[in-house]
Amino acid sequence: MMQTDFPALPLPWPTDDMAQQELAHLGGNPVIGHGFRKTLFPVITKEDVLQMQISILRNHSNSEAQFTEDYRNYVGAKYAIATASGTSALHLALVGAGVTPGDEVIVPCFTFIATAQAIVAAKGIPVFVDIDPVNYCIDVAAVEAAITPRTRAVMPVHVHGLPANMPALRQLCTKHGLLLVEDASHAHSAAIDGTICGALGDAAGQSLMADKNFPVGGEGGIAFFADEAKYKRARAFLEETGIDYSMSGIVAAFGISQLKRLPYYDAIRQRNAAYLTAELAKTGLFTGPEVPATYVHAYNMYRIALHPAAVGLDDLPIHAVKGAVQELLVAEGVPAREWQNKPIPGHLPFQNRQGFGQGYPFTLSQRDFSEYSLDRFPNALKMLASTLTLCRELRSPVETERIQSYALAFHKVAARPDAIRKLATENTYPLPYERDGRLG
Amino acid sequence: MTSGVVMSIEKNDRQLPGLETQIRNKVDRQYVALFNSVTGAIHAALHGQQIGFGSKAVFPRVSQREQKFLTWLGVGIEESTSIPRTYGMASIAWQDAGTTLDAAVAAVSHDKVQVLDFTELGFGPCAAIATNDEQIWKRAERLKIFGAFDLRTMWSQAESEPEIQPTIQFNYRLSPLVAACVRQAIQGNQ
Numbered sequence A: 001m002m003q004t005d006f007p008a009l010p011l012p013w014p015t016d017d018m019a020q021q022e023l024a025h026l027g028g029n030p031v032i033g034h035g036f037r038k039t040l041f042p043v044i045t046k047e048d049v050l051q052m053q054i055s056i057l058r059n060h061s062n063s064e065a066q067f068t069e070d071y072r073n074y075v076g077a078k079y080a081i082a083t084a085s086g087t088s089a090l091h092l093a094l095v096g097a098g099v100t101p102g103d104e105v106i107v108p109c110f111t112f113i114a115t116a117q118a119i120v121a122a123k124g125i126p127v128f129v130d131i132d133p134v135n136y137c138i139d140v141a142a143v144e145a146a147i148t149p150r151t152r153a154v155m156p157v158h159v160h161g162l163p164a165n166m167p168a169l170r171q172l173c174t175k176h177g178l179l180l181v182e183d184a185s186h187a188h189s190a191a192i193d194g195t196i197c198g199a200l201g202d203a204a205g206q207s208l209m210a211d212k213n214f215p216v217g218g219e220g221g222i223a224f225f226a227d228e229a230k231y232k233r234a235r236a237f238l239e240e241t242g243i244d245y246s247m248s249g250i251v252a253a254f255g256i257s258q259l260k261r262l263p264y265y266d267a268i269r270q271r272n273a274a275y276l277t278a279e280l281a282k283t284g285l286f287t288g289p290e291v292p293a294t295y296v297h298a299y300n301m302y303r304i305a306l307h308p309a310a311v312g313l314d315d316l317p318i319h320a321v322k323g324a325v326q327e328l329l330v331a332e333g334v335p336a337r338e339w340q341n342k343p344i345p346g347h348l349p350f351q352n353r354q355g356f357g358q359g360y361p362f363t364l365s366q367r368d369f370s371e372y373s374l375d376r377f378p379n380a381l382k383m384l385a386s387t388l389t390l391c392r393e394l395r396s397p398v399e400t401e402r403i404q405s406y407a408l409a410f411h412k413v414a415a416r417p418d419a420i421r422k423l424a425t426e427n428t429y430p431l432p433y434e435r436d437g438r439l440g
Numbered sequence B: 001m002t003s004g005v006v007m008s009i010e011k012n013d014r015q016l017p018g019l020e021t022q023i024r025n026k027v028d029r030q031y032v033a034l035f036n037s038v039t040g041a042i043h044a045a046l047h048g049q050q051i052g053f054g055s056k057a058v059f060p061r062v063s064q065r066e067q068k069f070l071t072w073l074g075v076g077i078e079e080s081t082s083i084p085r086t087y088g089m090a091s092i093a094w095q096d097a098g099t100t101l102d103a104a105v106a107a108v109s110h111d112k113v114q115v116l117d118f119t120e121l122g123f124g125p126c127a128a129i130a131t132n133d134e135q136i137w138k139r140a141e142r143l144k145i146f147g148a149f150d151l152r153t154m155w156s157q158a159e160s161e162p163e164i165q166p167t168i169q170f171n172y173r174l175s176p177l178v179a180a181c182v183r184q185a186i187q188g189n190q
């Protein structure tokens, strides 16, 4: 039988009195009942199916070329290569930009592990720096402090979809003669002053895998280049190594039809994020992301900061408050999660530094790798201890009643500091980064 | 169509395990791992046997492409006909009797590690490795970010098997959409 993810019934209409009812954790009704918790994405329509049939009938490279051109145009980048994944796109972006074996690349300690693994793939040395405590992206002052004669590139990540401080990073890179390579994997349609992420750096890599705001057929990515020399260097690298990073035509076909839908997906996310941010601001305990004027946040994820002092819980360790709140929210049907619990230098591949084998390319560097220790990243540690994330909960077609239900659940939990205190003191919550590192 | 068809790291995806099972039955090997390109599969065949930067692989002869790729990996090549080759590789294309899955399987039936390349079927880059050695398979999976290991644990780093710690990792995950097409193609020809 054909498997379906389509929900059996719609989510019941939320009512304000739900926020006053007993917490689900204490036996009350959850705001979002079991069986109503899944969100569907992406929206797949007949155009996707037909476009895929066209792709199968046509030569594959046509679909790949059309997709690359359509999306490059949308982003406004000069050159592009569609790839099999975001990780391979980042690898190509670094190589194309001009990173060579042994070069240091400055990267935030807080990102998905693939950002840093792409640097190793390019045979570069990841130099991790702390994040900014407000936008959770790479800290510009920390970047400047980390520059050495071997630094070749700075690789900001537009974390969760909020663009990093690119104007300041550009200034810094110009001053020191460094390359600026974006990881735009969370930042589809995100922008600064109207320029879309992917077109801000000297090169960029972006994931198009199925969990991203703009998904192609399952797995995919794209690399962008600001000039022809960089694009050609990336192409020459593929030729020289024989590596097959190419995007499947079927996957590209899905991207062609989905791209037409991206503005709709984006509008829904913006609407949902604006609503949730306004609602959280009324709770005292929670706040949503801060977005600078002229920046567009893509909200691939939505990170929520906790303010225990606002509800009289500041005598407790903040990570215990976070742990308790997470439990209470999950019981209400809100899948609040950590998304990363440990800075990347603390993950095994950067602790063992085996790389391609025999420690290569780390062996090319004279650096003291005891610097891959967590205590050097206090802002990231603080963020991990005091925030929670929504991952798939803002995306289209998350219905009005669902985003309202999420907001109600946050109100409901924020109104019960007594229950939070009880949980936070009775349970033991280890610090997130003292647990095993998790990918997502 | 369901979102499970297009989401490789979703627990309810059935396309990738389905293709693995189909290949496993055909090649009569216990372990199969899927990759999004033949170079990914070659990398895994080497990595699975702990052949990495600074070590050597053995072949009677290699293609120009393999030569280029192994050079990039920093893996040396020893040309020998007396030692069993590091892996056997065959391509499936359905162009004639010589490029069917059966023909490919026969061509690598004596190899400890088999690399099967499905790219020529025309659905996009797609390859697999097959082996009876569990350790090789585990290490090969570990080369993929969100491979079978990472998926089971969401990557718990408390390793019960320290010899297969993740080192370098690539996104060699195959799209379930491509897997679904390859499944259909193989089924039609059995």
Ligand SMILES: Cc1ncc(COP(=O)(O)O)c(C=O)c1O
Residues within 6 Å of the ligand: A085, A086, A087, A088, A111, A112, A114, A115, A157, A183, A185, A186, A206, A207, A208, A209, A220, A221, B171
């Ligand atoms: C920030 C970031 N960079 C890179 C990647 C790697 O992309 P992919 O999984 O498509 O290889 C991801 C997501 O998976 C990501 O979240």
